[in-house]
Amino acid sequence: MVVVLHTDTKTLDVQQKLTFVNNSEEVLTTLVLNDWNTAYSSVQTPLSKRFSDEFYRGFHLAKAYQRGKTTLESMVDTDGFFLNWSRSENHPDLVCIKLRESLAAHQKITLNLKYTVKIPSAEFTKYGFEAGGSFLLKDWFLTPSRFANGAFVRYSNENLDDIVNATSDFNIELQIPSGYAVTSDLTTQCLATDSVSSVWKLTGKNHTNWTLFVEPKLSFYSFKKDSLTVLTNLKDEKISLEQQKRSIDCVVDFVTQKIGHYPHQQIVVSQTDYERNPFYGLNQLPAFISPFTNAFSYEIRFLKTYLNAYLKNSLGLDHRKDAWIYDAIQVFTMMQYIETNHPKTKMLGSASSFKLLKSYHLTTLDFNEQYSYFYMLMARRNLDQALINPKNTLIKFNEQIASKYRAGLSLRFLDTYLANNRVSKAVASFYKSSQLQQQTSADFETLLKSSSQKNIDWFFETIINSRDLVDYKFGSATKTKDSVSFSIKNKTGVAVPVPVYGIYKNEIVFKKWLEPKTNDSVFRLARNGANKLVLNYKNEVPEYNLRNNWKALNGFFPNNRPIKFAFMKDLEDPYYNQILYVPTLDYNLYDGLLPGMRLHNKTLLEKPFVFDVNPAYAINTKTFSGSGSVVVNQNYRHGALYNVRYSCNGSYFHYAPDAAYLKINPMVQFRFRENDFRDNKKQLLLLRQVLVNKEQSTLLANTTAEKYTVFNAKYFNSKTEVTNHFSFVTDLQISGKFGKLATELEYNHLFLNNQRINLRWYAGRFLYNKTQSDYFSFALDRPTDYLFDYNYYGRSESTGFFSQQLIIAEGGFKSKLSTAYANQWITTLNAGCSLYKWIEVYGDVGFIKNHFQPHRLVFDTGIRLNIVPDYFEMYLPVYSSNNWEITQNNYSEKIRFIVILSPRGFINLFNRKWF
Numbered sequence: 001m002v003v004v005l006h007t008d009t010k011t012l013d014v015q016q017k018l019t020f021v022n023n024s025e026e027v028l029t030t031l032v033l034n035d036w037n038t039a040y041s042s043v044q045t046p047l048s049k050r051f052s053d054e055f056y057r058g059f060h061l062a063k064a065y066q067r068g069k070t071t072l073e074s075m076v077d078t079d080g081f082f083l084n085w086s087r088s089e090n091h092p093d094l095v096c097i098k099l100r101e102s103l104a105a106h107q108k109i110t111l112n113l114k115y116t117v118k119i120p121s122a123e124f125t126k127y128g129f130e131a132g133g134s135f136l137l138k139d140w141f142l143t144p145s146r147f148a149n150g151a152f153v154r155y156s157n158e159n160l161d162d163i164v165n166a167t168s169d170f171n172i173e174l175q176i177p178s179g180y181a182v183t184s185d186l187t188t189q190c191l192a193t194d195s196v197s198s199v200w201k202l203t204g205k206n207h208t209n210w211t212l213f214v215e216p217k218l219s220f221y222s223f224k225k226d227s228l229t230v231l232t233n234l235k236d237e238k239i240s241l242e243q244q245k246r247s248i249d250c251v252v253d254f255v256t257q258k259i260g261h262y263p264h265q266q267i268v269v270s271q272t273d274y275e276r277n278p279f280y281g282l283n284q285l286p287a288f289i290s291p292f293t294n295a296f297s298y299e300i301r302f303l304k305t306y307l308n309a310y311l312k313n314s315l316g317l318d319h320r321k322d323a324w325i326y327d328a329i330q331v332f333t334m335m336q337y338i339e340t341n342h343p344k345t346k347m348l349g350s351a352s353s354f355k356l357l358k359s360y361h362l363t364t365l366d367f368n369e370q371y372s373y374f375y376m377l378m379a380r381r382n383l384d385q386a387l388i389n390p391k392n393t394l395i396k397f398n399e400q401i402a403s404k405y406r407a408g409l410s411l412r413f414l415d416t417y418l419a420n421n422r423v424s425k426a427v428a429s430f431y432k433s434s435q436l437q438q439q440t441s442a443d444f445e446t447l448l449k450s451s452s453q454k455n456i457d458w459f460f461e462t463i464i465n466s467r468d469l470v471d472y473k474f475g476s477a478t479k480t481k482d483s484v485s486f487s488i489k490n491k492t493g494v495a496v497p498v499p500v501y502g503i504y505k506n507e508i509v510f511k512k513w514l515e516p517k518t519n520d521s522v523f524r525l526a527r528n529g530a531n532k533l534v535l536n537y538k539n540e541v542p543e544y545n546l547r548n549n550w551k552a553l554n555g556f557f558p559n560n561r562p563i564k565f566a567f568m569k570d571l572e573d574p575y576y577n578q579i580l581y582v583p584t585l586d587y588n589l590y591d592g593l594l595p596g597m598r599l600h601n602k603t604l605l606e607k608p609f610v611f612d613v614n615p616a617y618a619i620n621t622k623t624f625s626g627s628g629s630v631v632v633n634q635n636y637r638h639g640a641l642y643n644v645r646y647s648c649n650g651s652y653f654h655y656a657p658d659a660a661y662l663k664i665n666p667m668v669q670f671r672f673r674e675n676d677f678r679d680n681k682k683q684l685l686l687l688r689q690v691l692v693n694k695e696q697s698t699l700l701a702n703t704t705a706e707k708y709t710v711f712n713a714k715y716f717n718s719k720t721e722v723t724n725h726f727s728f729v730t731d732l733q734i735s736g737k738f739g740k741l742a743t744e745l746e747y748n749h750l751f752l753n754n755q756r757i758n759l760r761w762y763a764g765r766f767l768y769n770k771t772q773s774d775y776f777s778f779a780l781d782r783p784t785d786y787l788f789d790y791n792y793y794g795r796s797e798s799t800g801f802f803s804q805q806l807i808i809a810e811g812g813f814k815s816k817l818s819t820a821y822a823n824q825w826i827t828t829l830n831a832g833c834s835l836y837k838w839i840e841v842y843g844d845v846g847f848i849k850n851h852f853q854p855h856r857l858v859f860d861t862g863i864r865l866n867i868v869p870d871y872f873e874m875y876l877p878v879y880s881s882n883n884w885e886i887t888q889n890n891y892s893e894k895i896r897f898i899v900i901l902s903p904r905g906f907i908n909l910f911n912r913k914w915f
Contacts, residue, residue, distance in 0.1 A: 001015065001016045001141065001170075001171075001172045001173070002014070002016075002173045002175075003015075003172060003173070003174045003175065005135065005174070005175065005176045005177070005180075007133065007135075007176075007177055007180075009118075010065070010118065010119045010129045010135075011116055011118050011119065012119065012140065014113070014114070014115050014116070014117060014141060014142075015112075015113075015114050016112070016113040016114070016115070016141070016142065017110065017111075017113075018110065018111045018112075018113060018142070018144070019108055019109070019110045019111075020109050020110075020144055020166075021106075021107075022103050022104065022105055022106060022107055022108065022109075022147075023106065024105060024147050024150075025105045026105065026147075026150055027102050027104055027105065028102065028103040029099055029102050029103075030097060030098055030099060031096075031097040031099065031103075031109075031111075031152075032094055032095070032096055032097075032145045032152035032153075033094065033095040033097065033143060034094060034139070034142070034143055034145050034155075034163055034164075034165060035070050035087075035093050035094060036093050036140075036156075036157035036163060037068050037069065037070050037093070037117055037119075037120070037140050038068070038069055038087075038092055038093040039068075039092070040067050040068030040069065040120035040124065040128075041067060041068065041069035041070075041092070042067075042092075043059070043060055043752065044092075045092050045093060045156070045157075046090075046091075046093075046156040046157070046158050047059075047157050047159055048060065050158045050159060050392075051124070051159070051722070052721045052722045052724075053678060053680060053722075054722075055721065055722045056722060057722050057750070058123055058124060059124050060722060060723055060750065060752065061750075061752070061754050062121065062123075062124070066120065066121040066123065066124075067118070067121075068118050068119055068120030068128065069118045070115055070116070070118070070142070071118070072095065072113070072114075072115045072142075073114045073115055073116065074112075074114045075097065075111060075113050075114075077100065077109065077110070077111055077112075078109075078110045078111075078112075081100055083097055083098065083100065083111070084097070084098040085097045085098065086098075091154055091156050093156050094145070094154055094156065097111070115142065117140055117141070119135060119140070122136055122272075124159075125159050126272050126275055126276050127139075127272065132216070133215075133216045134214065134215040134216065134219075135212075135214040135215075136211070136270075136272050137211065137214070138209075138211045138212070139157065139163050140212075143166070143168060144165065144168070145164060145165065145166065146164045146166050146318070146438070147166065148318070148438060153318065155320055155392075158392050160319075160320065160391050160392060160399070161276070161277075161319070162319035162323060162391050162392075163209065163319065164318055164319055164320065165208045167206050167207070167208050167316070168206075168208070169204070169206065169207075170186060170202065170203060170204045170205075170210075171201075171202075171203050172186070172201070172202040172203070173191075173199060173201060174199070174200045174201075174202060175197055175198070175199050176198060176200065176214055177196070177197055177198075178194060178195055178197050178198050179198075179216065180198070180214050180215065180216055181214070181216075181217070181220075182200045182202075182213070182214055183212075183215070183218070183220045183231055183233075183268060184202055184210060184211065184212045184213070184268065185204070185207070185210035185211055185264065185266060185267060185268050185309075185313060186202040186203060186204035186207070186210055186266075187203050187204060187265055187266065188200055188201070189201045189202075204264065206264075206435075207264070207313070208313070208316070209313050210268075210313065211268050211270065211273075213268070213270070219271075220232060220233045220268075220270075221233070221241065223244070223248050223249075225248065225249055225252045225253075226252075227265070228252060228262055228265070228266065229265060229266035229267075230248055230252065230266070230267055230269060230306075231266060231267070231268045232244075232248070232268070232269040232270065232302070233270055233271050234269060234270070234271050234274060234298070234301060234302055234305065235271055235298075236298060237294035237295075237297050238294050239294045239295050243295050243298075244298065247295065247298055247299040247302055250299070250341065251299065251302055251303045251306055251337070252306070254336075254337055254340070254341070255306065255307065255310060255333065258333055258424060258427070258428065259310075259329065259333065259428055259431050260428050260431045262310055262313075262314060263314050263435050264313065264314070267306070267309055268309065269302060269305045269306050270305070273305050273308060273309060274301055274304070274305045277304070277305070277308055278301075278304075279300055279301055279304050280374065280400070281347070281374070291348050291349030291350045291352075292345075292349040292350070296342065296345070296349075300334075303334060304330070304334060307330045307333060307334065308330060311326050312326065314431075314434075314435060315329075315434050315439075316434040316435060316437070316439050317438075317439055317440070317441075318440070319391070320390050320392060321390050321391075321441070322440060322441045323390070323391040324387040324388060324403070324407045324441075324464065325441060325444055327403065327404040327407040327408065328387075328407035328408055328410060328411040329411070329427055329431075330404070330408065331371065331404055331405055331408020331409070331411075332408045332411040332412055332415070332423075334408070335368045335371070335408060335412055336424070338367050338368050339368065342367065345366070345367040346364070346365065346366060346367060347362065347363075347365040347366065347369060347370045348362060348363050348365075352364070359564070359565075359566060360566060361566075361570050361571050361572070361573035361576075361578075362570055362571045369539060371405040371408060372405070372539050372542065373604070373605070374401050374405045375403075375405045375406040375409060375542060376544075377397075377402065377604065377605060378397060378398060379402075379544060380544075380605045380607070381606055382635040382636075382637070383395060383397070383398070383677065384398065384402060384403075384406070384467055385403060385467055385677055386464070386465060386466050386467045387403060387406060387407050387410065387463070387465075388441070388464055388465045389403075393676070393677070394677075394678070395677050395678055395914075396914050406542060409542045410463045410464065410542060411423060411427075412540065413463070413541055413542060414448070414456065414463075416499075416540045417454075417497050417513060417540075418451070418452050418454065422451045423448065423451070425451065426447050426448050429447060429451075430443070430444055430447050433447075445460050458495065458496050458497075459496075462494055462495075462496055463496065463542070468492065468494045468637070469492045469494065469544040469637070470492065470494050470496055470541055470542065470543050470544060471490075471491040471492045471543060471544040471545050471548075472488050472489065472490060472491065472498050472535050472536070472543070472548075472549065473488070473489050473491060473548035473549065474486060474487070474488060474489070474533065474535065474548070474550070474551040475487030475488065475489045477533065477551050479527060481527070482526065482527055483525065483527050484502075484524070484527045484530070484533065484553065485522065485523070486522070486523060486533060486551065487520050487521065487522045487523075488500075488514065488516050488520065488521050488522075488535070489520045490516055490517075490520060490521075491545075492544070495515075495517055496541065497513050497514065497515050497541075498513070498514055498516065498541050499511055499512065499513050499535070499537070499538070499540060499541070500512050500523070500525070500534070500535055501533070501534045501535075501538075502527065502528055502529075502530030502532075502533060503530055503531070503532040503534055503537070504528075504530050504531050504532075505531075508537070509529055509530050510525070510528045510530065511537075512525055527553075531552070531553050531554050532550060532551070532552050532553060533550065533551045533553065534550045534551075535549040536549055537549075546574035547572070547574040549574065550574075550575065561576050561577045562576055562577070563577045563578075563579060564576040564577070564578050564579070565578075565581060566578055566579075567580070567581060567582070568580065568582055569603070569604065570604070571603060571604055571605070572603040572604070572605045572607075577601075578601055578603060579599055579600075580600055580601065580602065580603070581597055581598065582597070582598045582600075583595070583596070583597060583598075584596045584597065584598050584614055584616065586616060587793065588653060588792070588793050588794065588795075589793055589794035589797065589802050590620060590621065590653075590654035590655065590656060590657050590794070590796075591616075591618035591619070591621055591653055592618060592619040592621070593618075593619045593620075594616040594617070594618055594619070594625060594626075595616060595619075596614055596616025596617065596626055597614070597615065597616075598612070598614040599612075599613045599614075600612040600613065606633065607633070608632065608633050608634070609631070609633075610629075610630070610631040610633070611628075611629070611631075612629050612630075612631075613626070614626050614627050618653075618654065620654075620657075621654055623654075623660075625653045625654070625660070626651070626652060627649065627650065627651040627653075628649065628650055628651075629647055629648065629649035629650070630647065630648055630649075631645060631646070632645070632646040633645055633646075634646070640672045640674075641671070641672055642671055642672070643669075643670075644668065644669070644670055644671070645668065645669040645671070646668050647666075647667050647668075648665065648666045648667070649664075649667070650662070650663060650664045650665065651663050651788070655694070655697075655788075655795050655796055656699060656700050656703070656796045657697075657699055658697050658698060658699050659694070659695040659696060659697035659699075659700075659703070660695050661692060661693065661694045661695065662692070662693040662694075663690065663691070663693075663787075663788045664690075664691040665689070665690050665691070666688065666689050667686065667687065667688035668686075668687050668688070669684060669685070669687075670684065670685040670686075671683070671684055672684070672685075679719075680719050680720050681717075681718070681719040682716070682717075682718050683715075683716065683717050683718075684714075684715070684716040685714070685715050686712070686713070686714040687712075688711075688712050689709060689710070689711055689712075690709065690710045690711075690712060690787050690788075691707075691709045692708055692709070692710075692786070692787070692788065693707050694706045694707070694708075697796075702773060708735060708736070708737070708786075709735065709736075710733050710735045710786075710787060711733070711734045711735070712731070712732070712733050712734075712787070713731075714729065714730065714731050714732075715728075715729065715730045716728075716729050717729075722750065723749065723750045724747075724748065724750075725746070725747065725748040725749075726745075726746070727744075727745070727746045728743075728745055729743070729744040729745075730742070730743050730744075731743070731744070731764075735776075736770075737769075737770045737771050737776065738766060738767075738768060738769045738770060738771055739766065739768050739769075740765065740767060740769075740776075740778075741764065741765055741767060742762065742763065742764030742765075742778075742810075743762070743764070744760065744761070744762045745759075745760070745762075746759070746760045746761075747759045754834070754837075755833065755834050756832075756833070756834045757831075757832070757833045758830075758832045759830070759831050760808070760812055760829070761827075761828070761829050761830075762810060762811060762812060762826070762827065762828050762830075762846075763825075763826070763828075764778045764822075764825065764826050764827075765824070765825040765826075766823065766824055769824070769851075771823070774820075774823060777821035777823045778810050778811065778821065778825075778826040778848070779809075779810045779811055779821055780810070780819070780820050780821065780822070780826070780828070780846075780848060780858065781806075781811060781812075781814065781815065781817070781820060782806070782807075782816075783807065783809050783810050785807075790807045791807075791900070792805060792807070793805055799893070800893075804893065804894075804895060804897060805896070805897060805898075805899070806873075806875060806896035806897060806898050807898070808898075811828045811844075811846060811848075812828055812830040812844060813828065813830075813846075813858070813860055814842065814844065814860055814862060814875040814877055814896050815844075815860035815862070815880040815881075815882060815885060815894065816894070817858055817880065817881050817882060818881075818882075819850070819856060819858070821848075822848035822849055822850055823850050823851055824849040825848075826846065826848045827847050828844060828845065828846030828847075830844045831843050831844070832864055834866070838865060838866045838867055839863065839864075839866075840863070840864040840865075840866050841861070841862075841864070842861065842863070842864045843859070843860070843861040844858075844859060844860050844861075845859040846858055846859070857881075858880075859880060859881055860879070860880030860881065860882075860885075861877075861878050861879050861880065862876050862877040862878040862879075862880075862885075863875070863876040864876075870898070870900070871898070871899075871900040872898065872899055872900070873897065874895060874897050875895065875896040876895055877894050877896075
């Protein structure tokens with residue numbers, strides 16, 4: 001290639017001579033070139049759709065100069081004939097070339113291409129042009145896709161670093177403005193320079209992936225280790241170049257020893273690559289804590305980034321289809337590195353020695369144990385996916401974290417089981433062979449099986465190819481002075497080997513690998529003085545639940561775990577019953593401030609049984625209030641129904657200065673999902689019985705002591721991404737006094753100019769109504785909330801500031817109209833459209849019908865200040881059925897607001913892009 005970089009237009013002019021050798025036994029009539037830069041050209045590409053699925057708005061709203069594209073000007077063969085080429089709708093970032101003549105096996109063809117590359121902004125993926133003038137380039141040129149299994153691999157760019165290029169030799173002449181520096185995995189040489197430009201030569205053989213950095217100021221340092229040159233600009237964490245060199249030498253030596261020699265002369269380990277794939281856990285800790293030394297932090301970050309580049313650039317696999325092998329080798333090697341060079345390091349580093357943190361299980365874990373907890377975070381949510389799944393089908397958290405860690409844990413499990421470093425040796429052998437020819441997951445399986453005299457079919461059938469869970473527990477046990485007999489129950493029916501340990505005074509006295517069958521199994525072992533048996537003590541097996549893995553051989557209650565209290569939050573400790581306590585402070589107008597203490601057993605991992613009690617003292621009423629709940633979760637691993645949640649919650653607060661309510665709410669929820677875990681469509685069926693005991697208030701008119709119960713069935717169906725949101729809700733309520741049915745539809749759309757439109761339609765009708773007041777009626781603007789579902793701060797206020805609190809429900813109006821309720825039927829349409837940034841215009845229109853009255857048309861319009869959508873908003877009425885509201889007296893009392901103070905709500909805004 002001859003390439004000219006234009007820094008002002010952010011473009012590359014490319015003249016390319018491409019010689020393609022047909023190394024297959026097939027006769028080819030077409031060639032497929034990867035053109036992943038075109039993925040940045042529009043909001044209709046697979047890349048854009050993935051951004052939308054993960055709630056990233058930046059690409060959708062990008063300006064034209066921020067986008068990228070490839071403009072192909074000409075494509076001719078060696079005879080000078082122009083070739084026909086096309087892009088498909090499903091893969092716009094692939095170029096399919098129709099050959100004039102078939103290309104026979106082991107023959108070659110030379111093409112001459114001329115095209116312009118518009119470089120995208122680095123804001124999207126961290127690769128592209130930066131504001132400071134640097135150009136970070138990857139997957140920017142046209143190159144043949146790999147030919148495998150009789151066809152070209154057709155993968156689109158989905159921001160997964162998994163391009164599958166054919167192995168190629170490169171000879172590039174690069175012209176850039178004078179003063180710019182060049183860094184690449186290819187060998188670089190400056191051929192000429194003057195006051196205007198400089199010309200560089202880049203060469204390399206047998207490359208599939210490489211990066212190119214063109215910077216106004218060189219940020220990379222060069223370190224030489226034997227025959228390998230390491231180029232890195234990884235942030236140095238305030239350590240000297242000599243310390244960096246020691247860390248780099250240690251990492252390079254270890255990886256070479258464990259896996260093999262890197263086949264190229266130099267490798268780039270960049271801060272960009274680290275930021276794209278950081279060491280999760282290490283990068284989440286606040287900087288002020290600094291639990292690790294600067295040297296250790298640099299070493300681990302370099303280790304992860306080096307391994308990523310090392311494997312991606314040299315391991316000849318399908319990066320998307322066989323991603324689990326890359327992840328397994330990377331994480332497995334990282335775990336081995338820690339065990340070898342930092343065996344005593346804890347998950348929280350030096351923070352583990354803080355006296356205030358001594359009681360936390362989080363501080364006792366070894367550094368490598370964090371991998372298991374990140375995987376279990378998804379398994380307990382029933383969101384884990386099989387390792388064999390292609391990379392582009394994984395939920396983001398799985399793709400970035402959980403599946404990677406599960407892959408490494410699985411390889412370590414097999415290595416521990418087979419012993420004698422058989423897996424480590426197989427990895428080195430596989431790495432060497434993959435550089436000679438293309439390899440697949442099947443080749444890796446064959447090599448691992450040939451490395452063992454044991455049958456390891458279970459490893460691939462269960463651990464790799466399925467999402468089946470492993471969960472063992474002890475049954476009965478009997479002991480003598482010299483032996484112990486015990487049964488192991490297989491809770492999931494998945495049979496894999498598991499180690500049993502004998503423990504005496506926290507010391508291991510024996511270890512034995514067992515091979516339980518699908519049904520319960522009985523074993524007899526020499527006791528060796530053990531007073532406790534523990535399954536999977538070192539967590540070698542990626543097991544679903546460790547809380548049922550031990551059996552005490554002394555004492556009357558062998559499984560009675562002591563209670564341990566912890567402040568705020570902790571990781572699950574399998575050897576204790578944990579109770580977490582958190583001071584709370586709530587507020588409503590009638591109870592006033594509500595200081596309390598929340599007691600619960602919610603650790604960072606989901607549990608099948610959860611209790612949560614939050615007693616509080618009401619400053620105003622001088623009484624105790626509060627809430628509590630118990631929950632039983634039941635997950636289903638296969639089918640559309642994936643979770644059933646049984647719960648019962650209750651609350652006791654004041655709804656008036658002199659009157660309180662007690663609510664008891666038994667409930668069952670059925671959760672459904674699509675076969676594609678990445679699909680944002682969610683369905684929920686909720687069945688509950690709401691029991692309310694409401695005291696009489698002498699300060700409020702028309703209130704009496706009342707007990708009532710309402711059966712409520714709701715169905716939710718929603719699909720949400722950054723550009724579109726659609727939801728459908730049905731609501732059936734049955735009580736002795738009334739029956740009602742309602743439906744709600746909501747649609748939001750974000751346009752390319754950052755304008756948003758939202759529509760909500762609500763319709764409800766009484767099936768029967770024997771009530772004498774509007775307490776149970778449909779509300780136009782402020783529901784009475786007789787089920788006590790909404791977080792009203794002053795739920796009984798009809799005037800004043802607290803009466804202006806708005807909750808979008810039922811009619812969804814913002815203005816207070818003279819007829820505020822409907823005791824027969826209601827239908828409304830709420831609409832909104834953005835004007836400028838967070839300023840919007842809204843309008844509501846509807847019909848309401850009361851008994852013995854004609855139906856009535858109502859409407860309102862105004863301005864919405866959408867500061868934090870659904871959490872902090874203000875509504876300024878302008879015109880309604882009340883005429884011009886903006887000119888009326890006491891206009892400030894007509895302004896409505898939405899304020900949500902729950903931290904959990906804001907956490908959900910973050911979680912949705914990961915799960």
